[in-house]
Amino acid sequence: MKQNNQNWKLKLHEIIYEADTPAGKLFDVALLILILISVLVVMLESVEPLQNAYGFYFNFIEWIITILFTIEYILRVITVKSPLKYILSWYGIIDLIATLPKYIGLFVTRTEALLVLRSLRLLRVFTILKLARYVGASNDLIKAIKASKAKIGVFIFAVLILSMLLGTAMYLIEGNTDSGFTSIPRSIYWAIVTMTTVGYGDIAPATALGQFFASLVMIMGYGIIAVPTGIVTSEFTHAKRTTTNTQTCTNCSKSNHKDNANFCYHCGDKL
Amino acid sequence: MKQNNQNWKLKLHEIIYEADTPAGKLFDVALLILILISVLVVMLESVEPLQNAYGFYFNFIEWIITILFTIEYILRVITVKSPLKYILSWYGIIDLIATLPKYIGLFVTRTEALLVLRSLRLLRVFTILKLARYVGASNDLIKAIKASKAKIGVFIFAVLILSMLLGTAMYLIEGNTDSGFTSIPRSIYWAIVTMTTVGYGDIAPATALGQFFASLVMIMGYGIIAVPTGIVTSEFTHAKRTTTNTQTCTNCSKSNHKDNANFCYHCGDKL
């Protein structure tokens, strides 16, 4: 009887946590659809006319989804080896956060603050990424981004410092006009808007000197955009170059040999 | 008599479907000019003052073009080996769609919906791309884009998820002000406008917290733009490297020779 119970747990674990079996895939797809519906309803609820017209149905769908998420959460806790580890894990917390708001909503009337919690549910969509065909691509992506992390950190730091200096300078130039540079933080906001080439136009220089200075900032930003691109691209190219070698040494089974290598770089054995 | 008829069909087929003979080239160029005039007229018709002044001429030109397109369509159906296959093909459908609107217009008064159908005619312009000198370039382009497809898919997916999270967060921050973040979908629209560095400024943060958060989104988008660039560039570089060298040394079977190499760079053997 006990083994039967264990068996039942194992099977459920396979369905819920893995995507190799047909049932597991079905579960993943069903969960994805549920998540997307949940997200869609949250979004549509925020549109006032729709909320006024279909508010009842939105509420109804949300309760169904919440109950299904509750069942999923309980099953996950039951079937996993170490429940506490799951509950305190990243996904465990997100699962809980995605389930709770509706129940809390029974007691709290101001549910607006919970919207953001629910939107975190979206992060679970990434689990579906584990499915087969995207793995290669995303692995390369993650590798390149990880390798560029330190460089991009320095870059963003430099951009921030530059924004502060340029923003402060612009505050001095345009601070007394009506063009919106009312304080240094706002001027820094403008500098970031300009340097990243976003350019809302909510704050724009009005004086000749301000426009001249802004032109310099733009050309600077235009040149600077090349830096992160250069970093990531060179990492991608590098990752590509080193991963295209599929040869493996027959002696020490090291891979990643150079394309035109005659001998293993690790043990010196002829390839 | 039958063979003569067959011969006549073959010649027409050569003129219409191929671009190697002078007549075929002439046909392609004539068709291109017709398409461009057709497109131009459709565009100018949408400009009210022009339509009021020259509406009659536009209509006249359109009828001439429609009749020519009809003749072309009939000839294509007649001369092709398997007419049904052509009619149901991508180009066959576009050809039909480009011809019908004017005839349907005789019965329907509200032709606005047909404009988009006609604009599909534009896709046929790509047929002219088959002409000689762009082939190499476009082949490389298509190869690089195809190779990057999976990675770019993951990337766009990640951008969308990020836009949802950031848009929802911004809705919480600026939702109660007059700055235009009236609903989550609109906030997501803002997030996409900002992350892609388009920055219309129709919706822009007004509070200090909102501007601070927007700055983060911008810098994020500024960094993210490097990713698709990196993907495509590394594919281009890769495609370039592998396509410029196809020669292999007959002595040592080394490849990757320079384009204008006469001797193997490794063993000195004549290539």
Next chain:
Amino acid sequence: MKQNNQNWKLKLHEIIYEADTPAGKLFDVALLILILISVLVVMLESVEPLQNAYGFYFNFIEWIITILFTIEYILRVITVKSPLKYILSWYGIIDLIATLPKYIGLFVTRTEALLVLRSLRLLRVFTILKLARYVGASNDLIKAIKASKAKIGVFIFAVLILSMLLGTAMYLIEGNTDSGFTSIPRSIYWAIVTMTTVGYGDIAPATALGQFFASLVMIMGYGIIAVPTGIVTSEFTHAKRTTTNTQTCTNCSKSNHKDNANFCYHCGDKL
């Protein structure tokens, strides 16, 4: 006497057309300064308050510059081997265009149309580029851009076709609202503004469907920007790779060998 005259011509030719001698360099720098002043004056004249206050001085400076340019033009014609070839050359025409406006201005009162002619004078600034230290850099630049020409042509063509389709679609979606999509050409203008991530915001979608569609256009444009970057970068990398080889064959004096070449690719001699 004749030889002396010839000698005098040769010396002047050296000063005017070459930048190797101190006098030639001085002439180039003086010319550059004259051009910059000329351009500056043209610009400042267009600023109404400045024109009202300093119009007399602007006119005075312009006459001096025009006279100096006239002398330069005459000297160029005299000292060059084949005067007609110079007069009909690119620089010859620009030189003439830069000199004439002021004289024509004596007879014509509406000089506005001449502004653009004068601005062409700016192109002569590129002559200064011939000076030593930028040559290497600009040569590489020109090489990479020339090599990418066909690909960039296809790319711009594709962007234009796409803009037409997207603009027409947007006209159908937003044509009846007040958001500015009043005609197909304007909608195409919007599509280009959006796809290139410029985003003025003078025309922006107002309906939910329009904003959804615009989001797609933006993400598309965001991905498309990677293509020209990829093209140029791979050309740059390629140009760099092939030019970094400084080895020269001792037998046939060919350079540009592969980095790991043991034998000359041209004559098969051992390197």
Next chain:
Amino acid sequence: MKQNNQNWKLKLHEIIYEADTPAGKLFDVALLILILISVLVVMLESVEPLQNAYGFYFNFIEWIITILFTIEYILRVITVKSPLKYILSWYGIIDLIATLPKYIGLFVTRTEALLVLRSLRLLRVFTILKLARYVGASNDLIKAIKASKAKIGVFIFAVLILSMLLGTAMYLIEGNTDSGFTSIPRSIYWAIVTMTTVGYGDIAPATALGQFFASLVMIMGYGIIAVPTGIVTSEFTHAKRTTTNTQTCTNCSKSNHKDNANFCYHCGDKL
């Protein structure tokens, strides 16, 4: 007694100028925090409501920081080998500039002009960059940017020339309308805003011809952005390739070995 004094100086020098000892690191971190607080206060002071409410506290904090910076400056002058060299160095001037404003403020009432001087203090933040783990990344960055300097110079020069030509042309097209092209300098400002894809929308073409021309400028700018990216990327890729391989085989003198290679990939000899 003298040696003791010297010893004391050496220790202080180690703490202030180096970051290898715990005390030196602590000093750097404390200085960084002071700088950040100083910058933050300067920024918040520019926000009028905050200045009105907490002006007294801001002033108090600033005096403390100024006194601490004064002590730091004096210690730096005392402990350094050649005080004059430090005082006239880049950092020496910045240190002085960061300290003086508050004292000058005692005599001058209009301290606004001093804000920019203080913002220069931010540049000292870069000293913290000398700390260990960012060195590799920033060295690569600086190397790539230095190598691209000449090319980027030519590029920016070309962009400026192009902006002048395009701005002047646009002034001719839109100069008589109300769309904001009131003078050539403003039109050039517009051209830079557009070519860098910033696109504020404060000045935007209103006529059909102007919009057509602007579209050309945008597509041009879109293509041009690829150039600096290509330059920096190819430098990065080059730097990456050459810096990861410095080892040379003692047997066959092949270089470009993998970082973790134990044996030459060409001849199998131990490295």
